[in-house]
Amino acid sequence: MPSTTRRHSPTEDRRPVVEAEILGATEQLLRDGHKFTDIGVRQIVEQAGVARSSFYVSFRDKTDLLIRLAGTLKQQIFDFAKDWTPVGENGGPETLTRVYLSMIQFYRQHGELLAAINEVATYDHEVEQFWNSQLNRLTELTASLIAGEQAAGRTDSAINPTVLAQVLTWDGDRVIARHVATNDSANDAQVARELAMVRWHGAYRRPQS
Amino acid sequence: MPSTTRRHSPTEDRRPVVEAEILGATEQLLRDGHKFTDIGVRQIVEQAGVARSSFYVSFRDKTDLLIRLAGTLKQQIFDFAKDWTPVGENGGPETLTRVYLSMIQFYRQHGELLAAINEVATYDHEVEQFWNSQLNRLTELTASLIAGEQAAGRTDSAINPTVLAQVLTWDGDRVIARHVATNDSANDAQVARELAMVRWHGAYRRPQS
DNA sequence: ACCCGATCGGACACAGTGTCCGACAATGTG
DNA sequence: CACATTGTCGGACACTGTGTCCGATCGGGT
Numbered sequence: 001m002p003s004t005t006r007r008h009s010p011t012e013d014r015r016p017v018v019e020a021e022i023l024g025a026t027e028q029l030l031r032d033g034h035k036f037t038d039i040g041v042r043q044i045v046e047q048a049g050v051a052r053s054s055f056y057v058s059f060r061d062k063t064d065l066l067i068r069l070a071g072t073l074k075q076q077i078f079d080f081a082k083d084w085t086p087v088g089e090n091g092g093p094e095t096l097t098r099v100y101l102s103m104i105q106f107y108r109q110h111g112e113l114l115a116a117i118n119e120v121a122t123y124d125h126e127v128e129q130f131w132n133s134q135l136n137r138l139t140e141l142t143a144s145l146i147a148g149e150q151a152a153g154r155t156d157s158a159i160n161p162t163v164l165a166q167v168l169t170w171d172g173d174r175v176i177a178r179h180v181a182t183n184d185s186a187n188d189a190q191v192a193r194e195l196a197m198v199r200w201h202g203a204y205r206r207p208q209s
Numbered sequence: 210m211p212s213t214t215r216r217h218s219p220t221e222d223r224r225p226v227v228e229a230e231i232l233g234a235t236e237q238l239l240r241d242g243h244k245f246t247d248i249g250v251r252q253i254v255e256q257a258g259v260a261r262s263s264f265y266v267s268f269r270d271k272t273d274l275l276i277r278l279a280g281t282l283k284q285q286i287f288d289f290a291k292d293w294t295p296v297g298e299n300g301g302p303e304t305l306t307r308v309y310l311s312m313i314q315f316y317r318q319h320g321e322l323l324a325a326i327n328e329v330a331t332y333d334h335e336v337e338q339f340w341n342s343q344l345n346r347l348t349e350l351t352a353s354l355i356a357g358e359q360a361a362g363r364t365d366s367a368i369n370p371t372v373l374a375q376v377l378t379w380d381g382d383r384v385i386a387r388h389v390a391t392n393d394s395a396n397d398a399q400v401a402r403e404l405a406m407v408r409w410h411g412a413y414r415r416p417q418s
Numbered sequence: 419a420c421c422c423g424a425t426c427g428g429a430c431a432c433a434g435t436g437t438c439c440g441a442c443a444a445t446g447t448g
Numbered sequence: 449c450a451c452a453t454t455g456t457c458g459g460a461c462a463c464t465g466t467g468t469c470c471g472a473t474c475g476g477g478t
Contacts, residue, residue, distance in 0.1 A: 227424085227425075259425080259426085260425060260426045260427065260428095261426095261427085261428095262425080262426070262427075262428085263424085263425055263426070266424080266425080
């Protein structure tokens with residue numbers, strides 16, 4: 001009676017190799033300064049050293065590729081902000097400055113990929129939804145922080161928390177992306193500080209109207 | 210002796226007709242919800258009722274078309290902000306709120322075209338430069354306002370005017386664009402107020418550190 | 419009548435995308 | 449060993465969109 005052993009096929013080892021080559025090649029092309037929209041599949045597979053038809057085994061299309069690439073960044077962006085609170089051990093304006101400084105450094109590391117996401121999100125609904133879901137989480141979190149500060153009497157109770165949260169969260173990344181693309185890192189601390197102080201004094205500790 | 214009269218050819222009247230048809234058709238397609246990147250030249254000329262080859266008589270390519278369309282908007286964006294000052298007849302937080310409210314209404318009128326500019330600016334260097342030139346003017350104007358307030362002792366002199374100006378001007382339009390795309394006009398006044406108050410109290414009248 | 423300029427319609431060449439298919443290589447099983 | 453399976457490769461095909469070019473037509477001016 002021959003023994004029956006589950007087939008351990010190394011094809012699973014080989015599949016990720018091609019996929020990883022493609023992901024890595026794409027990141028390299030972005031780092032080389034190419035716009036995602038301008039990079040063709042042929043260029044990617046040439047950089048990766050794989051067959052063009054193999055691309056479509058792993059990815060539905062270029063958008064699918066970008067979403068795969070963006071997947072890990074998405075959670076990290078949220079993680080920067082989720083632990084900050086206006087008061088408490090991780091709280092206050094100086095800690096907020098540090099949060100923004102960490103984000104600036106993150107953007108310096110991943111600027112090209114983040115720009116690609118932003119690029120495609122302007123015209124592709126799926127990428128836009130994918131990326132905005134983390135932004136919406138951040139907005140909700142910020143709205144609840146504002147509401148908490150209002151309940152404690154530390155933030156002007158006349159403010160609509162949802163509206164203010166949208167104003168605060170819908171734009172910060174654009175400043176950071178622009179700063180990173182435009183300026184070297186000498187001003188990182190100052191930009192972080194301005195982002196934090198404008199929000200601290202303009203939102204959380206705005207004088208009572 | 211036959212009189213010699215400069216030939217007044219109505220081809221100049223006819224040339225703008227095709228061009229105007231193309232410009233109008235593009236705007237209509239944008240208003241219909243199409244992303245600029247997704248609109249092909251064939252679609253535009255069908256909507257305009259002209260020949261496809263005629264498109265290339267008037268425009269080098271789609272980017273050229275967009276820059277033509279964007280030309281008038283560009284100056285208008287700058288005009289909203291250029292007359293505001295922190296103090297004086299056109300100054301202060303309530304007037305800043307009105308400036309932002311006007312901008313929101315402008316975005317409601319021209320939202321699709323502005324989104325198209327934003328879209329193409331992410332991957333086309335020419336459009337990006339074209340649009341950013343007005344943003345840079347706004348940043349410089351804001352930096353000089355901040356410096357003036359510092360000289361008058363009304364804004365914290367520890368702040369770097371250029372850095373703060375960048376933080377204040379590099380992002381507001383994104384909030385407005387998102388708000389217009391996401392929410393109806395019921396909250397326009399509130400969003401305008403938040404945009405203004407965050408900047409007023411967070412930047413121009415930030416407490417001395 | 420003739421000339422000129424603009425528009426039209428259509429053909430051509432090219433690039434990029436996605437699908438499909440046969441060939442081949444590597445691995446495991448009986 | 450033979451056979452089966454799976455993944456990759458290379459290439460062909462069909463389609464779409466873009467930009468260029470050209471002949472035909474039309475309208476207006478002299």
